[in-house]
Amino acid sequence: MILFSVIHSRLEEIEKQLSFLRSQPRSFQGKEIHIRKNRGDTVGWFYSQDDHGHTKYQYIPKSDRPLAESMAYETLISSRIADLEKERRACLRYLRVYANRDKTIPETYLSKETQLLEKPGFRDLLPHADNTTQIDWYRWQDEDYPNGKNYYPQQLTVKVTDQLYVRSKSEGSIALLYKELHIPFRYEWRLEGARGWVLPDFIAPNKMGELVCIEHLGRADQSWYIEDFGDKLPIYAEKGFYLGVNLHVTAEVQGKHLDLDEVRKMLIKLYL
Secondary structure (H helix, E strand, O other): OHHHHHHHHHHHHHHHHHHHHHOOOOOOOOOEEEEEEOOOOOEEEEEEEEEOOEEEEEEEOHHHHHHHHHHHHHHHHHHHHHHHHHHHHHHHHHHHHHHHHOOOOOHHHOOHHHHHHHOOOOHHHOOOOOOOHHHHHHHHHHOOOOEOOOOOHHHOOEEOOOOOEEOOHHHHHHHHHHHHOOOOOEEOEOEEEOOEEEOOOEEEEOOOOOEEEEEEEOOOOOHHHHHHHHHHHHHHHHOOOOEOOOEEEEEOEOOEOOOHHHHHHHHHHHHO
């Protein structure tokens, strides 16, 4: 119980800090300052922002130091919030696991899933009372997993949920379709192979419990982009994913937006 009390106290402190930080006025949502070292001891200031799924950098002149100072402060706040949210999730996960094992812990800390499944008669209402596979997949979705958050993190600018940011508006729209269709998924789950690694945009279980990947090709009219995707195929194959079998693509080209109705039909066909 001692460790439980320590983590519970830390969680309360995290909530207070998050409440304070989120209350701070911010004018540069979606922008982040970057400092690059020039020759000698001088540095240059830049800020990044999303422009239709692509990250653009803008130089901040030395004469505009107040802007740089304001952005630096907001960037620091955003970083602190991200760190605290990560720690908060870890604390909650521990408290819920602990509560699920130790019935002396107040029910408040039981996971919502456990609270529901333990209610008399609830399991009887499930389509397959003894089959919690779908619930297990949602647990799989929410577990920590190696991902692309450290791979050009400044490009993760499109918010899907408080916990999920993606790299383009099209990816954001696809992620929302997964959620709309109640398909548990992982975004950019890093798959390691002998030839390197890949970050599939979306990977989710089909109705047979088999994992299926979808890669979104946002620049399908660019030859270098398609060649880069082709270089990933041997790694996918090594991990058991084959183009047209359990690896599929969505694509868009300049001047033609992604057809979300077609993507919805694709998700239904692949997963449901």
